[in-house]
Amino acid sequence: MTIQKPQDKNSGMTGIVGGLATTLGRILISFFVPVITFFVLWQVFIFLRDSEAPQIVIVLVAIVWGVAGVALLYVVSNWFVEQLPDPWSRRLQPFVYVGPAVVIMGWYLAVPVLRTLVLSFKDEIGVKWVGFDNYIFAFTDRIMIETFRNNLLWMVIGTSFSVGLGLLIAVLADRTRFESVYKAIIFTPMAISFVGAGVIWKFVYTYKGEGVGIQEIGLLNAVVLAFGGQSQPWLSLPPWNNLFLIVIMVWLQTGYAMVVISSAIKGIPMELLEAARIDGATEVQAFFKIIIPYIKGTLITVITTIVIFSLKLFDIVRVMTGGNNGTNVIANEFYLQRFTYGNTGRASAIAIVLLIAVIPVIVNNLREFNKDRRAF
Amino acid sequence: MNSSYKGQQLRSSLVINGVLILISFFWLLPTLGVFITSLRNSQDIFTSGWWTVLPHKEQIQAGEIVLDAAINVDEPMQIEGVTATFEELRQGVDLSDGRTLTWYGNKRTRTILVSEEKWVGFFFKPLTLDNYKDVLTGKEISFTDASGNEITRKGNSLGGAFLNSIAVAIPATIIPILIAAFAAFGFSWLNFPGRSVIFTMVVAILVVPLQISLVPILQDYTKLNLNGTFLGIWLAHTGFGLPLATYLLFNYMSTLPRDLLEAAYIDGASNFTIFTKLILPLSVPALASFAIFQFLWVWNDYLIALVFLGDKSRVVTYALASIVGEKGQDWHLLTSGAFVSMLLPLAVFFALQRFFVRGLLAGSVKG
Numbered sequence: 072m073t074i075q076k077p078q079d080k081n082s083g084m085t086g087i088v089g090g091l092a093t094t095l096g097r098i099l100i101s102f103f104v105p106v107i108t109f110f111v112l113w114q115v116f117i118f119l120r121d122s123e124a125p126q127i128v129i130v131l132v133a134i135v136w137g138v139a140g141v142a143l144l145y146v147v148s149n150w151f152v153e154q155l156p157d158p159w160s161r162r163l164q165p166f167v168y169v170g171p172a173v174v175i176m177g178w179y180l181a182v183p184v185l186r187t188l189v190l191s192f193k194d195e196i197g198v199k200w201v202g203f204d205n206y207i208f209a210f211t212d213r214i215m216i217e218t219f220r221n222n223l224l225w226m227v228i229g230t231s232f233s234v235g236l237g238l239l240i241a242v243l244a245d246r247t248r249f250e251s252v253y254k255a256i257i258f259t260p261m262a263i264s265f266v267g268a269g270v271i272w273k274f275v276y277t278y279k280g281e282g283v284g285i286q287e288i289g290l291l292n293a294v295v296l297a298f299g300g301q302s303q304p305w306l307s308l309p310p311w312n313n314l315f316l317i318v319i320m321v322w323l324q325t326g327y328a329m330v331v332i333s334s335a336i337k338g339i340p341m342e343l344l345e346a347a348r349i350d351g352a353t354e355v356q357a358f359f360k361i362i363i364p365y366i367k368g369t370l371i372t373v374i375t376t377i378v379i380f381s382l383k384l385f386d387i388v389r390v391m392t393g394g395n396n397g398t399n400v401i402a403n404e405f406y407l408q409r410f411t412y413g414n415t416g417r418a419s420a421i422a423i424v425l426l427i428a429v430i431p432v433i434v435n436n437l438r439e440f441n442k443d444r445r446a447f
Numbered sequence: 448m449n450s451s452y453k454g455q456q457l458r459s460s461l462v463i464n465g466v467l468i469l470i471s472f473f474w475l476l477p478t479l480g481v482f483i484t485s486l487r488n489s490q491d492i493f494t495s496g497w498w499t500v501l502p503h504k505e506q507i508q509a510g511e512i513v514l515d516a517a518i519n520v521d522e523p524m525q526i527e528g529v530t531a532t533f534e535e536l537r538q539g540v541d542l543s544d545g546r547t548l549t550w551y552g553n554k555r556t557r558t559i560l561v562s563e564e565k566w567v568g569f570f571f572k573p574l575t576l577d578n579y580k581d582v583l584t585g586k587e588i589s590f591t592d593a594s595g596n597e598i599t600r601k602g603n604s605l606g607g608a609f610l611n612s613i614a615v616a617i618p619a620t621i622i623p624i625l626i627a628a629f630a631a632f633g634f635s636w637l638n639f640p641g642r643s644v645i646f647t648m649v650v651a652i653l654v655v656p657l658q659i660s661l662v663p664i665l666q667d668y669t670k671l672n673l674n675g676t677f678l679g680i681w682l683a684h685t686g687f688g689l690p691l692a693t694y695l696l697f698n699y700m701s702t703l704p705r706d707l708l709e710a711a712y713i714d715g716a717s718n719f720t721i722f723t724k725l726i727l728p729l730s731v732p733a734l735a736s737f738a739i740f741q742f743l744w745v746w747n748d749y750l751i752a753l754v755f756l757g758d759k760s761r762v763v764t765y766a767l768a769s770i771v772g773e774k775g776q777d778w779h780l781l782t783s784g785a786f787v788s789m790l791l792p793l794a795v796f797f798a799l800q801r802f803f804v805r806g807l808l809a810g811s812v813k814g
Contacts, residue, residue, distance in 0.1 A: 120676050126607055130614040133677045137618030141625055149719050164718055165639035172630030172689055173645055178667075179660055179686025180652045186663035197666075240470060243463045255800075256471040260478075262796035263789045264747030266764040270771060270785040271477045274484065274778060288496045288778070290480055322474065327807065334808055383656050386749045390768050402750075405658050410754070415662050422658040432654050440650045 101154040108147045112140045184426065191419035205420035218401045224313050225381040225400065229320045233377050234370065236321065237328025241336055242358065254333065258326035265323070265386035272319045273391060278304040309397030316398060319387050324380065328373050335369035336362060375432055382428055401425060481782045486574040489779035502566055509546065509563040520554050578783035605787050608766035612746060614677055615762055619684035619745045620738055626685065627692030628734065632722050634693070635701040636708065646697070653690050660686070661754055668755065675759035683755050684745050692737050695809055699733035700726060736806030739799045746792050763788040
């Protein structure tokens with residue numbers, strides 16, 4: 072249900088000929104304004120791309136140009152459409168508003184699905200057709216099998232620890248006075264980059280080796296030594312190094328799980344829990360019989376989100392090990408195929424594999440959306 | 448309430464707080480280590496763990512004793528009131544006053560070191576901001592390694608990368624919000640053919656992995672000469688952020704009260720006026736939620752910057768990752784660099800946490 076714009080009242084009958092002339096004039100002018108706007112914006116782009124001005128100048132000009140440029144394009148094209156005769160104006164205006172978003176989403180996400188699909192059946196430079204060769208690589212090559220195993224580890228172990236810890240902290244913190252402090256501490260890693268998190272944990276795992284007078288400066292090795300163990304190069308010990316990398320993901324994602332679950336728990340009616348307690352339910356029973364069923368929907372959302380995250384995981388592995396020593400993952404192999412080996416065919420096939428993996432989620436999103444589309 | 452119930456409550460509260468404090472401690476520890484290390488002298492970083500800046504007991508040399516020629520070192524000797532053989536002294540002999548005697552080197556040195564266990568801590572080794580200076584300006588640094596060689600290395604300038612990140616992140620946050628706001632307004636309040644079908648497409652591409660786009664879009668960028676330009680990366684971030692932005696803003700805008708908008712239409716306001724004067728101000732909470740999300744996402748992004756921007760205009764994540772690759776053991780640069788890269792997102796995050804959580808609960812998770 073939408074609202075239609077009422078008829079313009081000020082376009083009165085001031086003579087048909089005069090009206091036609093002004094309409095024509097208006098259309099001519101309104102063609103010029105967008106053209107000039109576009110020309111000016113393009114000139115600034117050339118300046119930004121090629122200029123040798125000091126960095127700070129480039130940065131400031133770029134920010135102003137980018138933000139103001141987009142706003143200006145909307146104002147000008149809206150103005151242009153409003154100059155058109157009324158039925159046209161009304162018919163075209165929605166497309167002025169929706170159009171840019173649709174074009175950009177189409178260019179960047181919708182059409183690339185098809186283009187990547189086509190490329191996945193071609194050779195490394197996208198010229199000759201090679202049939203299913205790239206998919207045979209994607210599903211049978213030793214490297215790919217290793218990445219599948221590792222991604223499965225990330226998905227299963229990483230997700231269960233993130234969600235499990237998030238749930239535990241959410242339930243426990245709900246009963247303390249310092250809830251916000253604990254939550255802030257667990258939540259903060261969400262704000263930092265995976266590269267930054269990689270550096271933080273690389274330092275925990277750092278290893279200097281054995282030798283006279285060598286002092287381990289990595290926390291994990293220092294702890295192991297203090298308990299009488301041997302220092303280890305943690306990140307080059309397959310298959311355990313995968314677990315040390317997964318710890319980083321848990322460290323980053325638990326905060327997300329905690330916040331979302333915590334808000335769901337706060338939505339449970341107090342009377343429900345009170346009634347259970349009066350009936351003699353223990354805290355553990357209340358947890359499994361009331362809390363868990365009540366927040367089931369939220370849990371599924373959180374799990375889906377973290378599974379998708381671990382499926383596409385790239386930065387952590389890239390920064391920590393580069394995928395060496397048996398830690399490779401799908402997204403890193405995609406990067407290697409495209410940017411290190413220059414094989415667009417294989418890279419495209421790997422991207423399609425990732426897409427296939429999220430199709431169930433897409434289908435579910437569409438189903439949910441169709442179920443409660445109040446607005447349509 | 449009887450006392451045993453109260454006691455039980457107290458006990459369970461202690462257990463709960465204990466568990467949470469433990470988890471919080473483990474959560475903070477890695478970051479604390481990096482933070483302390485970033486403030487230490489680059490030479491200290493290589494020779495001792497960061498935890499040594501915390502107060503702890505350490506053996507400190509307090510003096511030395513040179514034995515006079517009359518003492519036979521092959522027999523038990525009496526020194527400082529204790530009698531011990533050479534072997535025992537090599538292992539270290541504790542004195543009753545807490546000091547320790549340790550033989551230095553081989554038998555012929557005839558030297559015994561006296562050490563004392565002392566509390567050392569924060570003021571023992573001075574902290575410094577030099578690492579930050581080095582990593583921001585990219586100045587050369589030299590230090591002496593374990594075997595006494597003078598080593599000189601060039602620093603990576605993170606200062607320039609910081610500026611580039613700002614140039615990428617601000618427009619790449621505002622542009623998609625602007626475009627998505629217009630689109631969400633169109634989808635929720637205007638009528639046009641294909642509206643339902645197009646919006647279903649938006650929902651469908653919400654979780655499409657962006658790896659799907661990298662190969663074809665890079666081809667386009669090469670043709671259009673957009674590689675390494677700010678415009679190119681803004682558009683990429685806009686493209687990947689738009690489905691979610693449109694979806695969230697649509698959800699918000701379609702719940703705005705109809706009466707208000709109807710009244711405005713009857714008063715003769717144009718769509719553009721209604722959008723800028725009514726819809727946008729009313730949608731500020733949703734806009735802010737998405738803005739903080741998109742900002743953090745863009746600032747922390749590594750993959751898109753790596754692919755579309757590359758070395759030409761390094762952003763902080765790219766610069767930090769290249770320090771890891773090129774100078775993986777230069778912890779004075781890595782730790783200070785990591786903190787420089789976190790500064791702005793953490794500030795934004797803490798200032799606007801309320802909006803961030805609200806966005807999270809509205810489903811702000813990208814595909």
